[in-house]
Amino acid sequence: MLxxxxxxxxxxxGKTILKGLxxxxxKGEVHAIMGPNGSGKSTLAKVLAGHPSYEVKKGExxxxxxxLLELEPDExxxxxxxxxxxxxxxxxxxxxxxxxxxxxxxxxxxxxxxELDPLEFDDLLREKAKIVExxxxxxxxxxxxxxxxxxxxxxxxxxMAVLDPKLAVLDxxxxxxxxxxxxxxxxGVNKLKSEENGVVLVTHYQRLLNYIVPDFVHVLADGKxxxxxxxxxxxxxxxxxxxxxxxxxx
Amino acid sequence: xxxxAKLATGYIKEFARSIEASAQQDWLKDLRRxxxxxxxxxxxxxxxxxxxxxxxxKEVAGGQWSVANHANAISESAGNAVNKIVFVDGIYSExxxxxxxxxxxxxxxxxxxxGDNEVFQENLSKIVEPxxxxxxxxxxxxxxxxxxxxxxKNTKIDEPIHVVMVSTGEFTAFPRLLYVGEEGSExxxxxxxxxxxxxxxxxxxxxxxxxxxxAKLIHTRVQRESHAAFHIGVTKAVLSRxxxxxxxxxxxxxxxxxxxxxxxxxxxxxxxxxxGLYLIEDGQHTDTHSRIDHKVKNCLSHQNYKxxxxxKSRAVFNGKVYVHENASGTDAEQSNKNLLLSNDARVxxxxxxxxxxxxxxxxxxxxxxxxxxxxLFYLLTRGLNQDLARNLLTYGFAEExxxxxxxxxxxxDLDEAVLxxxxxxx
Ligand SMILES: Nc1ncnc2c1ncn2[C@@H]1O[C@H](COP(=O)(O)OP(=O)(O)OP(=O)(O)O)[C@@H](O)[C@H]1O
Ligand SMILES: [Mg+2]
Numbered sequence: 238m239l240x241x242x243x244x245x246x247x248x249x250x251g252k253t254i255l256k257g258l259x260x261x262x263x264k265g266e267v268h269a270i271m272g273p274n275g276s277g278k279s280t281l282a283k284v285l286a287g288h289p290s291y292e293v294k295k296g297e298x299x300x301x302x303x304x305l306l307e308l309e310p311d312e313x314x315x316x317x318x319x320x321x322x323x324x325x326x327x328x329x330x331x332x333x334x335x336x337x338x339x340x341x342x343x344x345x346x347x348x349x350x351x352e353l354d355p356l357e358f359d360d361l362l363r364e365k366a367k368i369v370e371x372x373x374x375x376x377x378x379x380x381x382x383x384x385x386x387x388x389x390x391x392x393x394x395x396x397m398a399v400l401d402p403k404l405a406v407l408d409x410x411x412x413x414x415x416x417x418x419x420x421x422x423x424x425g426v427n428k429l430k431s432e433e434n435g436v437v438l439v440t441h442y443q444r445l446l447n448y449i450v451p452d453f454v455h456v457l458a459d460g461k462x463x464x465x466x467x468x469x470x471x472x473x474x475x476x477x478x479x480x481x482x483x484x485x486x487x
Numbered sequence: 488x489x490x491x492a493k494l495a496t497g498y499i500k501e502f503a504r505s506i507e508a509s510a511q512q513d514w515l516k517d518l519r520r521x522x523x524x525x526x527x528x529x530x531x532x533x534x535x536x537x538x539x540x541x542x543x544x545k546e547v548a549g550g551q552w553s554v555a556n557h558a559n560a561i562s563e564s565a566g567n568a569v570n571k572i573v574f575v576d577g578i579y580s581e582x583x584x585x586x587x588x589x590x591x592x593x594x595x596x597x598x599x600x601x602g603d604n605e606v607f608q609e610n611l612s613k614i615v616e617p618x619x620x621x622x623x624x625x626x627x628x629x630x631x632x633x634x635x636x637x638x639x640k641n642t643k644i645d646e647p648i649h650v651v652m653v654s655t656g657e658f659t660a661f662p663r664l665l666y667v668g669e670e671g672s673e674x675x676x677x678x679x680x681x682x683x684x685x686x687x688x689x690x691x692x693x694x695x696x697x698x699x700x701x702a703k704l705i706h707t708r709v710q711r712e713s714h715a716a717f718h719i720g721v722t723k724a725v726l727s728r729x730x731x732x733x734x735x736x737x738x739x740x741x742x743x744x745x746x747x748x749x750x751x752x753x754x755x756x757x758x759x760x761x762x763g764l765y766l767i768e769d770g771q772h773t774d775t776h777s778r779i780d781h782k783v784k785n786c787l788s789h790q791n792y793k794x795x796x797x798x799k800s801r802a803v804f805n806g807k808v809y810v811h812e813n814a815s816g817t818d819a820e821q822s823n824k825n826l827l828l829s830n831d832a833r834v835x836x837x838x839x840x841x842x843x844x845x846x847x848x849x850x851x852x853x854x855x856x857x858x859x860x861x862x863l864f865y866l867l868t869r870g871l872n873q874d875l876a877r878n879l880l881t882y883g884f885a886e887e888x889x890x891x892x893x894x895x896x897x898x899x900d901l902d903e904a905v906l907x908x909x910x911x912x913x
Contacts, residue, residue, distance in 0.1 A: 286868045289860075314870035326865035330883030339879065340869040347870075379883070396869060 256460035272457035317403030386413035423448030522627035577660025633663035712740035769798025796832035
């Protein structure tokens with residue numbers, strides 16, 4: 238099992254957001270998580286990444302059988318957990334290339350791979366950028382600073398491509414992308430997914446799931462999974478909204 | 488004996504010896520005597536002086552340092568620039584200095600050889616007057632070694648001139664620079680204060696810059712004294728019509744450091760940047776005072792100072808922009824942002840605008856903050872460890888200033904100093 242979330246309760250500032258969430262992901266699988274605004278999707282993503290503001294009240298998270306909650310955010314990243322942010326953060330004064338190289342080298346240091354100097358890394362970055370059709374002019378710009386909403390999302394997937402994670406949680410990567418960009422980024426994700434990794438897509442829209450076809454769809458409402466199914470569940474939700482599943486969950 | 492007189496005794500002896508031994512022209516000796524007189528009357532500033540409120544120089548004033556009488560040999564400090572003039576403990580080092588080919592008419596000369604030069608006579612001590620402070624009076628009284636740069640009309644110097652001050656022992660040095668750029672001239676000057684000695688010493692520096700019509704100067708000042716040393720320095724630039732001054736001041740060293748970065752527009756249409764970065768850690772105190780005088784119409788001034796403080800350290804920033812009555816069309820902006828990396832660091836920042844004309848565009852602001860939690864988290868989620876993530880964000884904060892440095896060797900040192908902040912000695 239790649240990821241096991243068992244009976245997870247999570248609070249922020251004293252307010253409990255996740256209330257007994259369960260989720261299992263195997264290598265090679267794509268999972269979609271859908272659900273109303275405020276239901277806790279980003280909370281789950283951030284808890285997986287190790288955001289310090291969230292308090293795990295109960296339950297456990299196992300990553301490849303090991304306790305993920307024991308690890309610091311950077312350790313999780315080096316172990317292969319990646320979260321594409323719903324709202325990617327701007328980091329003024331730090332160039333994309335510089336940042337990505339440091340991140341890449343930290344990971345290589347950890348896994349015993351070969352660290353790259355700026356020139357070598359530039360070659361690698363150019364290759365990876367092709368996957369999301371990103372213009373190299375973005376390499377020397379400050380991380381996300383002044384990027385349009387869609388450019389930020391694309392940049393997140395570039396980071397995923399460089400870091401080659403075992404588990405990628407993409408939190409609404411599709412929102413903000415124009416029609417062409419959605420196709421390009423989705424195709425990029427399809428190229429990056431393999432039998433060796435797992436992908437979690439947090440999304441509101443069925444459209445994304447036409448490109449990246451999920452093996453499972455989970456509906457999160459009020460902090461727990463209230464319905465699960467195959468890719469056809471997304472179509473049903475698109476048609477009927479969330480009320481009927483919410484009702485079923487209560 | 489009064490406190491002032493007591494403080495001055497060491498200097499009285501040194502001064503008498505120095506002026507005695509000097510082969511300088513009478514006008515220069517007179518200037519020095521007057522300055523010394525002024526110093527003995529006023530002494531060093533105290534915290535009762537408004538401008539020195541947060542920086543107590545008792546320890547500086549009380550120190551007993553001698554003045555070096557020869558230039559020690561140095562190893563690496565001077566770097567391998569084409570044009571470099573090196574002073575060791577304040578004394579010109581023939582061995583360490585070298586000049587590439589300079590355009591005709593350019594003067595780069597030690598003060599000892601400048602006494603009869605008219606431009607030198609006309610300008611020395613006119614831009615930074617001895618009365619500016621007890622320190623500048625003392626520096627003027629000890630004018631001996633020093634560098635005079637004169638770039639004639641419509642002349643451009645391609646290679647930057649590095650003026651390197653290296654400290655190697657417990658001395659007091661009085662570095663002094665006079666730069667005069669004539670009409671249409673262009674040059675780049677770097678002043679680097681560095682050391683091959685980690686103990687206490689005192690640098691008391693004065694730099695004067697005069698830019699005539701349409702002259703341009705890039706002026707970078709890097710202060711990386713020992714963390715046990717004292718550094719007191721003044722820079723002042725005076726700008727004529729259409730001239731451009733781009734100044735960047737990096738203050739990294741010193742147990743106690745003070746820099747006054749002043750500038751005056753005396754004719755219309757000048758443009759100036761007076762930017763800087765102070766980066767200090769445990770046990771350091773750094774004080775920047777700046778005064779920009781818009782005395783005439785249609786001049787532009789930009790000031791961007793950034794501060795990074797770690798450990799138990801303290802910074803002072805006091806920036807004044809004066810827009811005088813006649814100075815309509817002035818455009819002045821001033822910003823001082825500070826990043827505190829520890830809870831024990833403290834900064835006192837006071838940007839001040841004094842405007843006596845309505846037809847102006849002025850903006851100023853100051854902030855004091857810490858590393859942004861969400862930015863830090865973002866970097867951590869990409870696998871950067873805490874130290875690296877913090878250093879990278881710190882670098883990002885300072886990047887605007889660091890990237891102004893065009894000389895690769897200095898830029899590289901600075902990059903490393905900031906990025907390896909937790910491990911490297913600045
Ligand atoms: N600091 C906080 N204090 C109280 N409540 C919070 C805090 N931070 C987040 N929340 C609440 O937690 C809930 C879950 O938020 P989360 O971001 O996980 O929702 P989401 O499912 O990702 O929604 P969306 O689809 O809009 O992105 C929301 O109701 C939000 O207001
Ligand atoms: Mg969300």
